[in-house]
Amino acid sequence: MPAPATPLPTTRExxxxxxxxxxxxxxxxxxxxxxxxxxxxxSKGGLLYHFATKDALVDALLARAxxxxxxxxxxxxxxxxxxxxxxxxxxxxxxxxxxHRAMVAVLRLAQDGDPRAAAGYAAAAESWRALIEExxxxxxxxxxxxxxxxxxxxxxxxxxxxxxxxxDLDGVLAVVARLAPPRP
Amino acid sequence: MPAPATPLPTTRExxxxxxxxxxxxxxxxxxxxxxxxxxxxxSKGGLLYHFATKDALVDALLARAxxxxxxxxxxxxxxxxxxxxxxxxxxxxxxxxxxHRAMVAVLRLAQDGDPRAAAGYAAAAESWRALIEExxxxxxxxxxxxxxxxxxxxxxxxxxxxxxxxxDLDGVLAVVARLAPPRP
DNA sequence: GTCTATAGCTCGATAGAC
DNA sequence: GTCTATCGAGCTATAGAC
Numbered sequence: 001m002p003a004p005a006t007p008l009p010t011t012r013e014x015x016x017x018x019x020x021x022x023x024x025x026x027x028x029x030x031x032x033x034x035x036x037x038x039x040x041x042x043s044k045g046g047l048l049y050h051f052a053t054k055d056a057l058v059d060a061l062l063a064r065a066x067x068x069x070x071x072x073x074x075x076x077x078x079x080x081x082x083x084x085x086x087x088x089x090x091x092x093x094x095x096x097x098x099x100h101r102a103m104v105a106v107l108r109l110a111q112d113g114d115p116r117a118a119a120g121y122a123a124a125a126e127s128w129r130a131l132i133e134e135x136x137x138x139x140x141x142x143x144x145x146x147x148x149x150x151x152x153x154x155x156x157x158x159x160x161x162x163x164x165x166x167x168d169l170d171g172v173l174a175v176v177a178r179l180a181p182p183r184p
Numbered sequence: 185m186p187a188p189a190t191p192l193p194t195t196r197e198x199x200x201x202x203x204x205x206x207x208x209x210x211x212x213x214x215x216x217x218x219x220x221x222x223x224x225x226x227s228k229g230g231l232l233y234h235f236a237t238k239d240a241l242v243d244a245l246l247a248r249a250x251x252x253x254x255x256x257x258x259x260x261x262x263x264x265x266x267x268x269x270x271x272x273x274x275x276x277x278x279x280x281x282x283x284h285r286a287m288v289a290v291l292r293l294a295q296d297g298d299p300r301a302a303a304g305y306a307a308a309a310e311s312w313r314a315l316i317e318e319x320x321x322x323x324x325x326x327x328x329x330x331x332x333x334x335x336x337x338x339x340x341x342x343x344x345x346x347x348x349x350x351x352d353l354d355g356v357l358a359v360v361a362r363l364a365p366p367r368p
Numbered sequence: 369g370t371c372t373a374t375a376g377c378t379c380g381a382t383a384g385a386c
Numbered sequence: 387g388t389c390t391a392t393c394g395a396g397c398t399a400t401a402g403a404c
Contacts, residue, residue: 011387027297029213032379044380046388054380110342111295113211122344140355147335147356148328154338155331158294160306171324172331195369216397228398230370238398 012050015040016064017098019057023105024095028112058109062120065106068099069124076131083135084145084180085173087128091149092156092169108157125150136180145180148172196234199224200248201282203241207289208279212296242293246304249290252283253308260315267319268329268364269357271312275333276340276353292341309334320364329364332356 009017018040022031033054037047051057072090079086095101103124109117125146133142152172156162193201202224206215217238221231235241256274263270279285287308293301309330317326336356340346 029296033381034379042387043389045382045390048381049387049389052381110344111338112213118342118344121342125339125345126348140352140359143349143352144332144356144359147332147339150335150339151331151333152335154295155309155334158302158305160294160302161309164310165327168324168327172328175324175328217399218397226369227371229372229400232399233369233371236399 011040011042011046015042015047015050016057016060017101019061020064020098020101020105023108024101028109028114058114058116061102061105061109062116064099065102065120065124068103069127071099072103073127073131076128080182081177082180082182083132084142085177085182087132087146088149088152088176089169089173091152092165104153107153132180141179145176148176195224195226195230199226199231199234199241200244200286203245204248204282204285204289207292208285212293212298242298242300245286245289245293246300248283249286249304249308252287253311255283256287257311257315260312264366265361266364266366267312267316268326269361269366271316271330272333272336272360273353273357275336276349288337291337295341316364325363329360332360 015036019031019036022035022039026035033044033047036057037044040047047057051060076083076086076090081089093100095104106117107121110121129142129146132146133139136142136145152165152169156165199220203215203220206219206223210219217228217231220241221228224231231241235244260267260270265273277284279288290301291305294305313326313330316330317323320326320329336349336353340349
């Protein structure tokens, strides 16, 4: 009785996907219960059966994002290009998979003022910073390189400047790589 | 009949100050007409006499921010430390004066998804980028340095990490100064 | 020029049918 | 487990007194 390679997503998981997708696409403000339910293809009542309150929806997203961050840290640590280049490069990566979207959605909620999201994001940011510092040695340089990635993310999220950033990405990565050479 | 050094701010100007202050302090979401009116010490009806719609309030803020950006570009061009260091340093500066607040408020509105704010901010960002590139020569390095400032702003706006950033600011500025030496 | 009162809308959440 | 119907709160905007 072999398990399927990709188990059918439960409605609960689809609702979480939809919540993250709407937050990332149109901002936390537009992520109403009705919009999320519509994105997932259910009614508002159907959503509220799985998540009794909107806070419950946020909590579940935070939990999912925490798992994603753990995985991302492992990938960052193992990246041959080095943690700094990995961090900057992935900061502009398209958010096409639901897991990555969860992480990005948390950041948007944090920017919108949600205190739990802000705390969760701050903890993740500190983990990323510590890993970059571990590889580049100098704390100030590590912080600076992390800020390049953070800037990339923040600017891209406004939308209007994303094309220009994508055009400059290779050049920026070259500057970052010069400052934080890949490990031998 | 000499003009006073600091003319008494009109109610209209005070309302604009209040709008920017509330947006910066608690986010665009909390900047309701009532909150803005209370901050300015008038009633909602009083506000709506000066700004018939909320969009009119946003438009006036955008116009004010545009003037502030022009002034900032002049200061940035004249800064002895160089445009890049100036840009990064002022990205974390406390927003204690009403004019600077207007600029920051527009950025928050842009992040919140307001298309006019996003367009206005994109134009300003391009002006800043061009000026940094003019001084450092290399476009990729210019973009990278600008992103350090952008990251600083974005991270500080989430609140939770601001103290850590302030502690690292001098180190970050040293890294930036090394990459973009002050002009002779 | 500033106020109160309220209309009209949207949101989150509840109740109850199926 | 999912639906429709509806309530109460909070928001923008209007109407009209002062």
